[in-house]
Structure formats: structure tokens, C-alpha cells
Amino acid sequence: MQNADIQTQRFKQLPMLTLMGLATGLITGALIGLFNWLIELPQLALHTAKLVDTLAQLPSLWRFALPIIGSILLWAIWSRQETHYRRVGITHLHEHLSYKHTPLPLPNLLNQLLGAALTLGTGHPVGREGPGVHLGAAISSLMGERFNIPASQQRLLIGCGAAAAISALFSLPLAGILFAMEVVLLEYSITGFVAIIVAAVSADRLTQTLFGGATHPTLLADPVNFSQELPLILLMALAVGLLALLFQEIQVRTAQRRGPLLWRMLIAGLLVGSVATVFPEVLLPVHLTTLGAISELFSLQQMLILLACYLLLTPVLLGLGIPGGVIGPAMAAGGMLGAILATLSPDMQIQTEVSNYALIGMAAMMSAIIHAPLAALVAVFEWSSSSHILTAAMLVIVGSELLMRSIFKRPSIFERMLSLQxxxxxxxxxxxxxxxxxxxxVMNRSLSLTPENLALEQQEALARENTWLIQRINGRMRLARGWLTSDNEPEQSSELLELPLESPSNWQQVAIITERSNLLQALDLMQEQETTLLVVTQRDVPVGVLSYAAIQAQFEAHED
Structure with a gap:
């Protein structure tokens, strides 16, 4: 019955959740716009000065120096910060959702914003979606704290921010919704869907209106000829699984051998600068190289080198601690792989479309590395504007997922990086x-603040009319069990009081928790204080009593 009441109450909150989703979508979309502008600032400055249009067109000396300058500037900013404030990205979200009950810290948000803008703006081949998801989740979480949103809704706000960020970055609102549910929150709920849908759509619309069109091509995919292309599809599933394993292993093994921050940043800058000296295309933004693979803008040799860069160089940079995302490079590597296989397919007597396999490769590689098959599949649909290649995409995604999960037994890269901590x-x-x-x-609202020195008749009346009696003595609260029974108390949480009230055996000291807290916070506080009762306060005024028995009953009702 309690569970049904709470579900009814949540559905009554749908208007508020809709407004929450709208607010987080708009604020995240605006922040992502600022983030993109900061990333593109160096390139805009070069273009305005009429020097070059892209970083890849710089002279070789500048191509070598620019990533090193970016890495040194990052070290100069981050070295002044405490270690826990330098934790950023989706791994940081997983850590916070698992172990913390507070909003995402503002210093981490600022370090993510400036750090990612520096590294991405100076040509490091990492993604912008990991930082973007962190920024969206953090600003939404902090907004919830500012407007006194209950702690039980903080997870939902983080999910809204994550979905809005993916939607704003890629113009993929459906994929953003599933990404938030599948990767960030790890759960699906009907009421949660409402807020997350509104957040993703509003962020997408704001980005399209203020900052221009989509960052992906509008394609109408051609049907796949399975009788002819099935061998190529199976080969691609195998290749994606193997290369995803390679990517994960390089990143994890590099992270296991981390040294001092200065050395890590210098090594990262030197690696990117050295590669950029002989292969300028590595400085191109990752999302542009992904579009280039789909649009067949690169030669076979260029695609092979870019594939090697995203599979060998990028995971090393991420393992060294460069504050970039893994999804963009994973998609770029998958797009290059698909385009390469499609380009070589005539040698196997198979005729196919390069753009089809680039799209499938992007989605499959992303799914294999971060384990988000539904989000990947929906991204294929949104990118291709067609259902013609969904079956082929499902085969490759499922095949590569089976390899990673069942054969190689590897969890997502975010879980592996978190385990290193x-x-x-x-x-x-x-x-x-x-x-x-x-x-x-869940709390029991049947209570009364009881003054001292009451007549016996008054004491008896209070005991009959309330489940709990509360007294404030020297700034601390103590609690006694009244005689009124309540559905909110599945079983007696303490002995019924005996008159007169002044008897010390009637009272017990209790801890205090605010009414904005969630049940997990309450349970943790009970374990810390070694108690089974908490007084719930609003602005330091008691408004309810929460018992361990009520929490246990609520969990059992939810399971049923």
C-alpha cells in the first residue's frame, strides 16, 4: 500500500519533473554552447588573424608545440588543485552516484570545463562528450541544490543533465535519453523518462536555434543486401570486438602506471605533438574526422593512420589523465574501421555503401567500449534517418558485445577506470x-513537540493523539513512543511510553536528518549513529519521525 501511495505521489509530481527537465535542458544547452566556443577559440583566433583555417594547417613546428603548450597550461591549473577536485568525466559521475549524496562539486565542474577546453582546443585527439556529460550533470545537480530539490531527485537531475549534454553535442535526443538511462543511471523509470525526455529535447532545440545545425550528416541509408554482405557484417563484428578490447587494455594499463601530474601532461603533449608533426590530421576535432569517414573524405591511407591514432594514441592520453571523452574517439575509430572494410569490400566481391558501414562501425565500437547497445542502435537510426541498416547494426553491435562481455569478460571502460581507484x-x-x-x-507525521511539566491529563491526551512525542532539551532532541498506532509503522519501533512522561525510561536520544534527504542517506546515518530512529526536520523544526522498520517495509513493498 505504501508503495502504491508513493507511486501515486510521484505521478502527481510529473508537472514539477517536466519543469525540472526543461530547466536542466536549457541550462545544459547554454553551458555546452560555452564549452564548444572555448574549445574552438584557438582555431577562431587563427582564422580571424587570417593565418590558417584549422590547426592541421599550422607549420610543423607549431603543430609540435601547440599540444605541449596545452598540456603545460593544464598542469599549471590542475597542480594547484587538490586531487579529489581533479576527478572529472563520466567515471567521476559513477563514483558520485555510488558513494555520495551531495550535489556534484563546483570545483570539479570548473576543472572539467577549463581542462577539457585546453586539451581539446590544442588538438588532443580525445572526445568532448565525456566532459560535456560531466558539465551537464554537474550544473543540473547544483541547480537542484540551489532550488532545494530533494536529494531523492538528485539522481534524476544528473540523468537529465547527461541526456541534455549528449543531445546538445550530437543532436541525438533519443540516443541521449537512452545513454542517461543505460550508462549514467543504470535504471529505467516511467516518471524519470518524462524529465529526461524534456531535458534532451529542450537542449537539442536550444542548440539548434542558437548555435546552428546538427553536427552529423543527414543521410538516407540504402538497404543492406544480407545474402551478399553477411560475411562482411560478421567480419566487422569480430574486428570491433577485438579492437575495443585493445582500446580498453591500453587505457587501463596506462592508467595503472600513472606518475606525477607534470610528467603525465608532458608525455601526453609530446606524444600528440610528435604525431602531429608527421600527420597533421590528428589535430582535427574527433567529430569532424568521424563525419569525414561517413562522407568518404579521407583516402584509405589516411583512414588507416587515423584508426591507428584513435586505437593507440587516444587510450594512452586518456590513461595518462587527459580530461577528454572516450565516446568520440571510439565512434571515430569505429567509423574508420567500417569505412576501411567497405572500401576494401570490392576485393572480396562484395558491393556496399561506405557510409552504411561507417555508421554501423561508429555505433558498434562505442557500444563495445562503454556497453550501451540501445543508445548505440538508436544513434544509428537518428543518424541514418532510416531503418534499413538497423538489422545489420544490431548484428554487429550484439556480436561485438558478446565478445567483450562473454568471451573477454570486460565491463565498460568507466567501470574499469573506477575500479583502479x-x-x-x-x-x-x-x-x-x-x-x-x-x-x-515515508516518515510518520503523527508527532507533537511536548513541553515539560505538563499535567497528567495533558500527558495522557498527547500520548493518545500522537505516535511520537518529541522534546528539545539543551539543543538536543529526544523521542518517546505515543499510544497512537499508524500504518507508517509496520511494527513497534520502541516501547510504548508509561506515564508520567518525566520517567527517563520513556525517552531516547535520536539523530536528526533534513526532510530533503533520501532513504539511503537516512539508512547510512542510522548505521553511523547506531540507532533505528531519526527525527526529520524542516528548517530545524521537527516534521516527522523515520524508523528503520519503515525503511525496511518500504523497500519490501517496492520489491513486490
């Missing part, structure tokens, strides 16, 4: 359930 993405059901329910939804 001695942590794990805690996905236990009880934590997710309790984090999504506020204490105000």
Missing part, C-alpha cells in the same frame, strides 16, 4: 531504490 559502481538494487525515495515520502 579502489571503488566500484555499486548497482545493488536496495541502494538504487532507497536513493530514489525521499524521507518525506
Amino acid at each position: 579502489g571503488q566500484s559502481r555499486n548497482t545493488r538494487a536496495y541502494r538504487r531504490i532507497l536513493m530514489s525515495i525521499g524521507v518525506a515520502d
Whole structure:
């Protein structure tokens, strides 16, 4: 019954959730616009000065120096920060969602914004979507704190920000929605869908209106001839699985051998600068090379070199701690792989479209590395504007996922990077359930603040009319059990009081929790204080009592 009441209450919150989604979508879209502008600032400056149009057109000396300058500037900013403030990206979101109950920290947001803008703006071949997701989730979380959104809705705000960021960066609102559910929140809920859908759509519309068109081509994919192309599809699934494993292993093994921050940044800058000296295309933004693979703008030799860069150089940079994303390079590598196989397919007596396989490769490589098959599949549909290649995409995505999960037994790259910090993405059901329910939804509101020195008749009346009696003594609260029974108390949480009230055996000292907290915070506080009861306050005024028995009953009702 309690579970049904809470579900009814959540559906009543749909208008508020819709407004939350709209607000997070708009603010995230604006922040992503600022982020993109900061990234493109060096290139805009060069273009305005009429020197070059892209970083790849710089003289070789500048191509070598620019990434090193970016890395040194990043070190200069980050070296002044405490280590926990330098944790950024989607791995940081996983850590926060698993172990923290507070909004995402502002210093981490600023370090992510400036750090990613520096490295991406100076040509490091990493993605902008990881930083973008962090920025969207953090600004949404902080906005929720500013407007006193309950802690039970903080996870949803983070999901809204993540979906809005993907939507704003790639103009893929559907994929952004599934990404938030599949990768960030690791759960699906009907009420949560509403806010996340509104956030993704509003961010996409704001970005399209203020900052221009989509960052992906509008394609109408041709049908796949399975009788002829099935061998190529199976080959691609195998290649994606193997190369995704290679990418993950390089990044994880590099991260295991991290040294001091200065040396890591210098090594990253030197690696990118050295490659850029002989192969300028590595300085191109990752999303542009992805579009180039789809549009067949690169020669076979260029695609092979770019594939090698994204599979060998990029994971080293990410393992060294460069604050960039993994999804963009994964998609670029998959796009190059698909385009290469399609280009070589006539030698196998197979005729196919390069753009089809570039799209499929992008989605499959992303899914294999971060384990987001639904988001990847929907991205194919949104990019291709057609369902003609979805079956082929499903075969490649499922095949590469089976290799990574069942044969190689590798979790997502985010989980592996989190495990290197001695942590794990805690996905236990009880934590997710309790984090999504506020204490105000479960607490017993039948209480009375009881003054001292009452007549016996008054004491008896209070005991009969309330489940809980509260007294504030020397700034601390103590609690006694009244005689009124309540559906909110599945079983007696303490002994019923005996008159007179002044008897010390009636009272017990209790801890205090605010009404904006969630049930997981309450449970953690109970364990810390070694108690089974909490007084819930609003602006330091008692408004309810929460018992361990009520939390347990709520969890059991939710499971049923």
C-alpha cells in the first residue's frame, strides 16, 4: 500500500519533473554552447588573424608545440588543485552516484570545463562528450541544490543533465535519453523518462536555434543486401570486438602506471605533438574526422593512420589523465574501421555503401567500449534517418558485445577506470531504490513537540493523539513512543511510553536528518549513529519521525 501511495505521489509530481527537465535542458544547452566556443577559440583566433583555417594547417613546428603548450597550461591549473577536485568525466559521475549524496562539486565542474577546453582546443585527439556529460550533470545537480530539490531527485537531475549534454553535442535526443538511462543511471523509470525526455529535447532545440545545425550528416541509408554482405557484417563484428578490447587494455594499463601530474601532461603533449608533426590530421576535432569517414573524405591511407591514432594514441592520453571523452574517439575509430572494410569490400566481391558501414562501425565500437547497445542502435537510426541498416547494426553491435562481455569478460571502460581507484559502481538494487525515495515520502507525521511539566491529563491526551512525542532539551532532541498506532509503522519501533512522561525510561536520544534527504542517506546515518530512529526536520523544526522498520517495509513493498 505504501508503495502504491508513493507511486501515486510521484505521478502527481510529473508537472514539477517536466519543469525540472526543461530547466536542466536549457541550462545544459547554454553551458555546452560555452564549452564548444572555448574549445574552438584557438582555431577562431587563427582564422580571424587570417593565418590558417584549422590547426592541421599550422607549420610543423607549431603543430609540435601547440599540444605541449596545452598540456603545460593544464598542469599549471590542475597542480594547484587538490586531487579529489581533479576527478572529472563520466567515471567521476559513477563514483558520485555510488558513494555520495551531495550535489556534484563546483570545483570539479570548473576543472572539467577549463581542462577539457585546453586539451581539446590544442588538438588532443580525445572526445568532448565525456566532459560535456560531466558539465551537464554537474550544473543540473547544483541547480537542484540551489532550488532545494530533494536529494531523492538528485539522481534524476544528473540523468537529465547527461541526456541534455549528449543531445546538445550530437543532436541525438533519443540516443541521449537512452545513454542517461543505460550508462549514467543504470535504471529505467516511467516518471524519470518524462524529465529526461524534456531535458534532451529542450537542449537539442536550444542548440539548434542558437548555435546552428546538427553536427552529423543527414543521410538516407540504402538497404543492406544480407545474402551478399553477411560475411562482411560478421567480419566487422569480430574486428570491433577485438579492437575495443585493445582500446580498453591500453587505457587501463596506462592508467595503472600513472606518475606525477607534470610528467603525465608532458608525455601526453609530446606524444600528440610528435604525431602531429608527421600527420597533421590528428589535430582535427574527433567529430569532424568521424563525419569525414561517413562522407568518404579521407583516402584509405589516411583512414588507416587515423584508426591507428584513435586505437593507440587516444587510450594512452586518456590513461595518462587527459580530461577528454572516450565516446568520440571510439565512434571515430569505429567509423574508420567500417569505412576501411567497405572500401576494401570490392576485393572480396562484395558491393556496399561506405557510409552504411561507417555508421554501423561508429555505433558498434562505442557500444563495445562503454556497453550501451540501445543508445548505440538508436544513434544509428537518428543518424541514418532510416531503418534499413538497423538489422545489420544490431548484428554487429550484439556480436561485438558478446565478445567483450562473454568471451573477454570486460565491463565498460568507466567501470574499469573506477575500479583502479579502489571503488566500484555499486548497482545493488536496495541502494538504487532507497536513493530514489525521499524521507518525506515515508516518515510518520503523527508527532507533537511536548513541553515539560505538563499535567497528567495533558500527558495522557498527547500520548493518545500522537505516535511520537518529541522534546528539545539543551539543543538536543529526544523521542518517546505515543499510544497512537499508524500504518507508517509496520511494527513497534520502541516501547510504548508509561506515564508520567518525566520517567527517563520513556525517552531516547535520536539523530536528526533534513526532510530533503533520501532513504539511503537516512539508512547510512542510522548505521553511523547506531540507532533505528531519526527525527526529520524542516528548517530545524521537527516534521516527522523515520524508523528503520519503515525503511525496511518500504523497500519490501517496492520489491513486490
